[in-house]
Amino acid sequence: MIFDGKILDSLKSIDLSLQTIFQAAPLNIKEDTEKDKLLVVQKQLQRIREIVLPITKKIQQDSQLKKTTILKINYDEIITILKQLPFADGKSTLSDSITDKIYSYIMVLYFYTIVNESLIRLSNGYETQRYYNNVKNSLSSTLLYGLQTTPQRGFQFVRRIFPMLREKGKNLEDLMDDLRPGLNRLFMIKQYQFVGLVPNYKVFFQLPQSIINQDITNHIDDSGVLLKAWTTKFGELVTNIEPNPNATIERKMAPFKKFFQFVSSPSDVHNDMIQLAQLTKEYQTEMHPLAQLRKPNRLTRYWPTMLLTLLYGPSSIMLLWNSRMDILRFVKENLFEFMEGLVINWCWVPMKNIWATVKHDDSSSIAVMSHGTLDSDMNSLTRMIVSFVLENSSSSSTVDNQLLVQQVEHGDLTQFMEIYENQLHHPMKNIISGGLVRSLLIQLQKTKVDGSLALNGIDKMLKSQQLVFSVVAMSPAVLIIYVLGSSAWKLIKLGTLWSRLSQCKDALSISMNNVERILNYFDKEECYTVNIDYHSEILLNQGLLSMEISNMQNLGRLIVPGSRRNEWNRDVEELMDMSLGKNGRLNVITRIHNVYDKYIL
8 A cells, every 4th residue: 555655664763762762761760650650561562562563564565466455453452452551640751651652553553544444445435436327327237226226125115114014003094194205205306296196107107217316316426425525534634644753642643533523632642542543443344434335235236147047047957967968078079179189289299390300300301202212213314314325326435424424413415315316317217216215215204303303402491491380380279278378377366368457557547647637736835735724625636646546556566567566666655745745746757657658558
């Protein structure tokens, strides 16, 4: 929470003051009365520190977490401690000094409870108000709300009328006299005010919706009045809280008295502390008016769904049970076998191919033709041409076999083509003798060799890109597994399949805009000095500002990396430093934008 830093600083200041008091305390205390008082005070100091230490540890731990929680303080224990403390005699003794610090500890606990409970309950209250506004602005939501609240309305009506019916001697006329004021209020809705029968049937059919709208409007109006009053009180408390740790208890207590609106004698500090403890205890209970400001409970909102479940649930369960074999087969074929094929065929096998490619394993090479085909075809062509040239040459001794082999391997068939050209002069003769047919078959082998060379080039290109092909083949499966794993993690951890990061960023942007907008309402620098009498509008804006800054801090915890979370908390808490003034706090907003925009945008 935004006041955690201030609470920790106050507790540390009290600790240092206690150390100073004990260091300056005399070694021997001669008065027996003072000794007895000191023993009692030390015992109560130990008890109050046992309450304070868990809160200190909790605040320090929460500074590193995304979400924070509030500890409930046992104010019955605090009231017991206060009642057992001896009254101060005004002699500035050691026991009186320690008692003063115990009071300071308790004042910090009051502040911890009130501000944190106020931030949570006011936020929930404004959320409830938005809920009713959304219901009012939608016809379907309005009708659904009317259906949801019908049993509750009926129960309240029966509970009200049943005692009247049980009263002896109560006749129908007396009963109608008792119910008539409520009926008159019921029918005085918007512009409608009915006496006797309703002459217009259209108005009669609009009556249920008007009743529901009036109920929603009443909730909105009542919650608006309550929220404005308590937001103003909260803003006044935050504004007038005493910043000086060495101030008197009376000055520290004054903002809390004003918050709870009770007046007592300035000299009766001890009883005032007990009364404040009792009021703070009541404030953190669920019976407080702010705690009662909430949406309809889950039973009210979901009883139609529960009723439909009870009506159609058994038949649906029997249908599912009778179709269990089909469902199991469907799950097996479309889930388990799918995942098995996805992992084995599209992840494991490509991974093996990638590993084999990295090791240059020839058995995993991609090829269009068989290994060694080109060499065998080329050797066969070479032997054919050499034999043909030797047989058809005028002098076989003049033919250099090694030179001819090299020429054939390089694609030079000049000697063979000269013989072929001579054979074409007498085609019929050479066909009958078989020489021309042999030449044509050799050229066919040459064409096959050329095709093998082209395929060999393709094989080399595939082999050079084999690793790329393997990675590309595995990428869709890896992407699917990553999406499924992320969805499962979000479902387990967050309770939803969709990430709320974008929603948090939008909400944080709105909250930062609201903070800057509210700050602009403070036109005078003097409004930020302590002990200035704020009028209600400024106090209301201060309360709204505190809520928006708290909301801004909580949203930022979800977005900013953990390594910079302490820095984020420090910068946001500076917005609550009234000594900076309006321009100073606007500069803090600018700094937050400059530093954290890469996480927020």
